[in-house]
Amino acid sequence: DLGHFRHYMQKEIFEQPTAIANTLQRVLELGCKPALFGPEADTLFANAPAVRIVACGSSYHAGLVARYWIEEWTGLPVSVDIASEYRYRKGREQDGTLIVAISQSGETADLLAAMRSARERGDVKVLALCNVPHSTLTRESDLLFLTQAGQEIGVASTKAFTTQLVALYVLAAALAQSRQTLSASALDEIVGALHRLPVLVEEMLALDGELDKWAHELSHYNHALFLGRHTLFPIALEGALKLKEIAYIHAEGYAAGELKHGPLALVDENMPIIVCAAADELLEKLVSNLREVEARSGKVFLLAEPGCEAAHDGAHRVLTMPVASGPLAPVVLTLPLQMLAYHTACRKGTDVDKPRNLAKSVTVE
Ligand code: F6R
Numbered sequence: 413d414l415g416h417f418r419h420y421m422q423k424e425i426f427e428q429p430t431a432i433a434n435t436l437q438r439v440l441e442l443g444c445k446p447a448l449f450g451p452e453a454d455t456l457f458a459n460a461p462a463v464r465i466v467a468c469g470s471s472y473h474a475g476l477v478a479r480y481w482i483e484e485w486t487g488l489p490v491s492v493d494i495a496s497e498y499r500y501r502k503g504r505e506q507d508g509t510l511i512v513a514i515s516q517s518g519e520t521a522d523l524l525a526a527m528r529s530a531r532e533r534g535d536v537k538v539l540a541l542c543n544v545p546h547s548t549l550t551r552e553s554d555l556l557f558l559t560q561a562g563q564e565i566g567v568a569s570t571k572a573f574t575t576q577l578v579a580l581y582v583l584a585a586a587l588a589q590s591r592q593t594l595s596a597s598a599l600d601e602i603v604g605a606l607h608r609l610p611v612l613v614e615e616m617l618a619l620d621g622e623l624d625k626w627a628h629e630l631s632h633y634n635h636a637l638f639l640g641r642h643t644l645f646p647i648a649l650e651g652a653l654k655l656k657e658i659a660y661i662h663a664e665g666y667a668a669g670e671l672k673h674g675p676l677a678l679v680d681e682n683m684p685i686i687v688c689a690a691a692d693e694l695l696e697k698l699v700s701n702l703r704e705v706e707a708r709s710g711k712v713f714l715l716a717e718p719g720c721e722a723a724h725d726g727a728h729r730v731l732t733m734p735v736a737s738g739p740l741a742p743v744v745l746t747l748p749l750q751m752l753a754y755h756t757a758c759r760k761g762t763d764v765d766k767p768r769n770l771a772k773s774v775t776v777e
Contacts, residue, residue: 419764421566421658425750429614431571432743434560435578436606444585444603449539450555456537457590460510464536465492466526467514468774470569470653471576475514476646477742478580485588485602495526496777505534512539512583516564516572517773518547525777527552541579543572557583566765567772568658570750573650577743578609605740615734616747620755622731623748626713627755629729630684631659637675637685637710638665638749641698643742644688651686651749658757658767668701679710686752687712687727690741691719699723715748717741 417423438448446454463482465475475492482490493501495513499522505511511530515523518540527549530536540553543561550556559575585602588594594602630636636655640648649665656663666675668687679685685705689698699722702712706726714720714727717736724730737744757764 418758419566419754421568421570421754421764424564424566424570425747425754426617427562428571428574428747429610429617431561431575432578432613433610434562435575436609437560439582440607444582444589444599446586446590448582448586449557453555453586454590456508456510456555457587460488460508460537461506463488463490463510463512463587464505464530465490465512465514466495466498466523466530468495468520468522470573470650471514471516471523473646473650473653474573474576474580475512476649477577477643478512478584480643481581481584481739482587485584486591486593488587488591493526495520496522499525499529503533505530505536507535509534509536510539511536512541513549513553514541514576514580515547515549516543516561516569516576518542518544518549519773519775521775521777524548524552539583541576541583543575567767567770568654568753574613574743574746577746578606581606581740581743602739605738609737609740609743612735612737612740612744613747616744619731619748620751623751624755626729626731627752627759630661630713630752630756631759633682633684634662635678635683636661636663637678637683638663638687639668639671639685639701640665640688641668641694642690642692643739644690644745647688647742647745647749648686650746651688651753654750654753655756657770658753658762658764659760660762660767661756668698671701671704676704676708679705679708681709681711684711684713686749687714687723688745688749689714689716689720689723690745691717691736695720695722702726715745
């Protein structure tokens, strides 16, 4: 039932505060405890020599964000692989490696093949992060965390993606707890931030009208670049994926520091550049990346947390977030990118919930 929404995708974007709150329910009662992932998790987390994340599409982007959190909070080596590539690679896995398989549906063929292939490469343990309780992935995994996004009908992942991010954030904190790599106060702060998350996400929905105006402009272009750094780099990839899959606009996501290694050659007054900015230690670097774009007349659409004023000069449009969200910035900044893609698609009149050539669950290779 769509209620007053025009599309399932729009409804699912607006369901995110609830989907996230539901995913966090046990976490907020218990804290980021390893036991949330299964009775064996504490020992496995404490002894894992490495983490390997495998996934496809948006789920892969969630994995890319998680790498920053896990590395920063635990010091563990983390690799993130596209499942369709990993399954045909030949490397071994160190015994005890934690394989994190991320999938909304739990039925993606390449992901299941990657998980089975990992088991043949070493004595690994598979942690499934999934939105569908009785899926193939959940049945074959050793450890499990279920996201509580509810059924997602729109083909483009929205609430499934943000709840995956939340689950991965909890995983990173739980790993830190088992491995004792953070002080109690640092861990408290990380867990405490989750309490505010549903409200932060809710506040983002108020930006919908403004993003519709951006979409009106964006819908006249055939190409777009998305930029970010650190945890916002995978969010740039995700923003570009959303725009291409539902609005059929060719879009590329880049780590802003990569610009001068090639894509800058594409920048002129016909290239809109959507930028996600956080007030972190890389802001200054991002600002100099933006100067390079602006010097070539690229049109910068800036989505910025408070404290990023240095990036405002020269931008074509600026939208400032209500509050800074610290390590949760990638979750919060996903919403405006979803809304931007959604409104651009609506303005172009595409079939938002069922984009051409795509299926919700890719059960063939
Ligand atoms: C993009 C999208 C896809 C899925 C991908 C993996 O909006 O929805 O890229 O993320 O097909 O699907 P799951 O997570 O079900 O394995």
